[in-house]
Amino acid sequence: MNMNSDLFSELKVRQKRILESLGNDVLILPAGAPPSGVGLFLQADDFHYLTGFPEEGAVAVFDPTQESENVVLFVKEKNQQEEVWQGFTIGVRKAGERFPADKVYNVQLLELKLKERLKGRTVYYKSVQNQRQNAVIDKLLDQEGIETTDVGGPFDELLEMRVIKSAYELEQMRRAIDITGEAHHACMRAGKSARFEYQLEAEFEYACKTRGVRHFAFGSIVAAGAHATCQHYVENNGPIGKDELVLIDAGAKWNNYCADLTRTFPTSGKFTPVQRDLYEIVLASEKAGVEAVAPGIRLMDLHIISARVLADGLKSLGILHGSTDGIIESNAYRDFWPGALCHSLGLYVHDVMPPLFRGLDAERKLEPGMVITVEPGFYSQDFNYQISEEFKHIGIRIEDDVLVTEDGHENLSIATVKEVADVEAMVQSGAEK
Numbered sequence: 001m002n003m004n005s006d007l008f009s010e011l012k013v014r015q016k017r018i019l020e021s022l023g024n025d026v027l028i029l030p031a032g033a034p035p036s037g038v039g040l041f042l043q044a045d046d047f048h049y050l051t052g053f054p055e056e057g058a059v060a061v062f063d064p065t066q067e068s069e070n071v072v073l074f075v076k077e078k079n080q081q082e083e084v085w086q087g088f089t090i091g092v093r094k095a096g097e098r099f100p101a102d103k104v105y106n107v108q109l110l111e112l113k114l115k116e117r118l119k120g121r122t123v124y125y126k127s128v129q130n131q132r133q134n135a136v137i138d139k140l141l142d143q144e145g146i147e148t149t150d151v152g153g154p155f156d157e158l159l160e161m162r163v164i165k166s167a168y169e170l171e172q173m174r175r176a177i178d179i180t181g182e183a184h185h186a187c188m189r190a191g192k193s194a195r196f197e198y199q200l201e202a203e204f205e206y207a208c209k210t211r212g213v214r215h216f217a218f219g220s221i222v223a224a225g226a227h228a229t230c231q232h233y234v235e236n237n238g239p240i241g242k243d244e245l246v247l248i249d250a251g252a253k254w255n256n257y258c259a260d261l262t263r264t265f266p267t268s269g270k271f272t273p274v275q276r277d278l279y280e281i282v283l284a285s286e287k288a289g290v291e292a293v294a295p296g297i298r299l300m301d302l303h304i305i306s307a308r309v310l311a312d313g314l315k316s317l318g319i320l321h322g323s324t325d326g327i328i329e330s331n332a333y334r335d336f337w338p339g340a341l342c343h344s345l346g347l348y349v350h351d352v353m354p355p356l357f358r359g360l361d362a363e364r365k366l367e368p369g370m371v372i373t374v375e376p377g378f379y380s381q382d383f384n385y386q387i388s389e390e391f392k393h394i395g396i397r398i399e400d401d402v403l404v405t406e407d408g409h410e411n412l413s414i415a416t417v418k419e420v421a422d423v424e425a426m427v428q429s430g431a432e433k
């Protein structure tokens, strides 16, 4: 597979920014660790972002002081024995042809080559657990008495770069999101006939994999009935009742980029009055959050906008009481929605963000090119003793993926149904039990 030429030139630009951020320093970036046990290897995000190289066992070295070798890739050489048992490798020659690097060496030369370069330098380096080249690097750094740092410099630059998505990145994310939406629709259509949560998990994965997906953004959450009150439920082994809500929070990856969408639907194809009332409240809260996404707003401002709509709705059902300001200030709504409205989305599902975007008093404002999720919810467990029984043991979450644009936002998952009538029609269009 040859690298997309847009990506190739984009990688060169990214590498240049990293080199500029280094001054006279060096960055050693190891590839991701192989999966423990069974599993498909997925490249570490930063390594992928700066090299595009998909194999484990590799190391990239960024060194602005080496004229003709600013960016060097160390990769596994082709080895017939390994290829008989452990899979195929790209090898040094082809890596040099296909991936942007000034020079590609056999990774066995790592120690020799690095030794010449690191003496007396400031080295940026983050060790990766279970990555076998790390042992070589660690030993060398130790022998030469070289101190390393894993914060600041190129690592700060990486955060700034990764949080703003390029046209190429958005193309990958759109594909991941479109496929994920189609898979959510497939699950809704299978809702009436599925008897166990894992059947819908299989439906989701089947819809994704038959569309070319090889990796998922995270383990799918398929939660029927009261299971949906646990925000990160992953067992997916419970039965699905006839009149229950099913919450599915799942996402495909496309060329390493994530989608992260949640939909909640009634397995009967018709919301009960209570389910519908609660669903409409979460939906109104979600839409208010999405509508408010724009450059110049802070994540916490968005959270409060959604929280106020949620609080007003729960007041109308007698679940919360008092003034909306009071409910927000006292965090009373957090009994039913303990989560955060947004997170960044990209190569990782809870993608990196520079520090000033994170936390309650985060000062930084959204900027065009950021992609965030918007995902309010309502979760009522037994400890919510103050509410009437009919509202208990219900979990509802609706989550879209939203791009911040110059003049506002674009909801990237707009095609995935969420209006009551559309969700009901989608479920009803599936086969019976």
Ligand SMILES: [Mn+2]
Pocket (backbone or CB within 6 Å): 260, 343, 373, 375, 399
């Ligand atoms: Mn999410």
